[in-house]
Amino acid sequence: MLVYGDSLSAAYGMPERQGWVALLEERLKRERPDYSVANASISGETTAGGLARIGKALERHRPAIVILELGANDGLRGLPVAAMRKNLSAIIERSQQARARVLLVGMRLPPNYGIEYTRAFEQAFEELAKRHRTAFLPFLLDGVGEQAELFQPDRIHPTETAQPAVLANVWKALQPLLRSR
Numbered sequence: 001m002l003v004y005g006d007s008l009s010a011a012y013g014m015p016e017r018q019g020w021v022a023l024l025e026e027r028l029k030r031e032r033p034d035y036s037v038a039n040a041s042i043s044g045e046t047t048a049g050g051l052a053r054i055g056k057a058l059e060r061h062r063p064a065i066v067i068l069e070l071g072a073n074d075g076l077r078g079l080p081v082a083a084m085r086k087n088l089s090a091i092i093e094r095s096q097q098a099r100a101r102v103l104l105v106g107m108r109l110p111p112n113y114g115i116e117y118t119r120a121f122e123q124a125f126e127e128l129a130k131r132h133r134t135a136f137l138p139f140l141l142d143g144v145g146e147q148a149e150l151f152q153p154d155r156i157h158p159t160e161t162a163q164p165a166v167l168a169n170v171w172k173a174l175q176p177l178l179r180s181r
Contacts, residue, residue, distance in 0.1 A: 001028070001035050002061045002100070004050060004091070005069030007043035008140060008166075012157045020166040027171065032178055038063070046073045047087035054091050058098040065177050066095040067170065069105040069140060075121045076156075078113050085124045092132045101177045102134040105170070108145065137173035140166060 003009050003021045011019025016039075025037040038061045042049070050070045058066075068091060074084040088104070095102050106125035109118045122138075129136035141158065143165055144150050150162035158166060 001037045001065045001067065002057060002063035003037060003039045003041055003067045003069065004054070004057060005041040005067070005105070006045040006073055007041075007157060008072060009039065009041035009067075009069045010043045012043050013152045013154075014160045014163075018160045018163060020163045020170060023163055023167045024170065024174075027167070035064070035178070041069070044073060045070060046077070046079065047071055047084045047091070048074075051087045051090050054094050058094060058100070062098070063095075063100045065103065065174070066100045067103045067105060067174070068092065068095070068134075069107075071121075071125065072107045072109075075107065075109045075113075075118075078117070081117065081120045081124050084121070085128060088124070088128055089132070092128065092134060096132065102132065103170075103174055103177060104129045104132075104134045104136050105140050105173075106136065106138045108139050108141075135173055135177050137169060140169060142169050144169075 009021055016022055021037060021039045028035045040057045047070045071084055092102050104125060109121055111118055144158055144162045150158055152159055
């Protein structure tokens with residue numbers, strides 16, 4: 001299993017072993033030992049950066065499942081949604097061509113860029129999941145985003161305390177892919 005994301009998956013601001021990806025690996029060891037996890041997430045990564053390196057990541061790890069958690073940095077930088085959509089689409093296609101099933105993880109933005117941008121940003125994930133028939137988690141931080149105490153001082157990155165809730169969100173969306181192996 002390849003986790004391919006940004007700082008939200010790279011355990012930003014905490015020991016790596018306390019991030020949701022490490023917690024996922026622990027859970028898989030207990031419940032699905034036929035899977036292992038490779039975390040190829042990079043803090044600050046955009047979808048363009050992810051697209052540039054997906055080929056090597058797929059070749060190196062040969063995953064059965066790709067958890068694709070990119071796009072937040074595109075949104076926070078106000079990059080064009082159309083470019084983000086195109087990059088994510090290409091990453092999904094390359095992953096599927098490598099015979100990996102994909103879990104696309106959606107993100108939401110603060111309203112800084114206006115309602116039109118934030119709506120288009122959120123809808124891009126849903127549209128891509130439908131078009132490519134991927135598993136879909138609409139919002140990685142569901143149930144976490146509303147609780148300020150679960151965020152680091154930057155108000156962007158969840159704390160160690162929030163990581164089990166983040167994993168619970170991912171696990172729920174991931175389970176159908178684990179059953180279909």
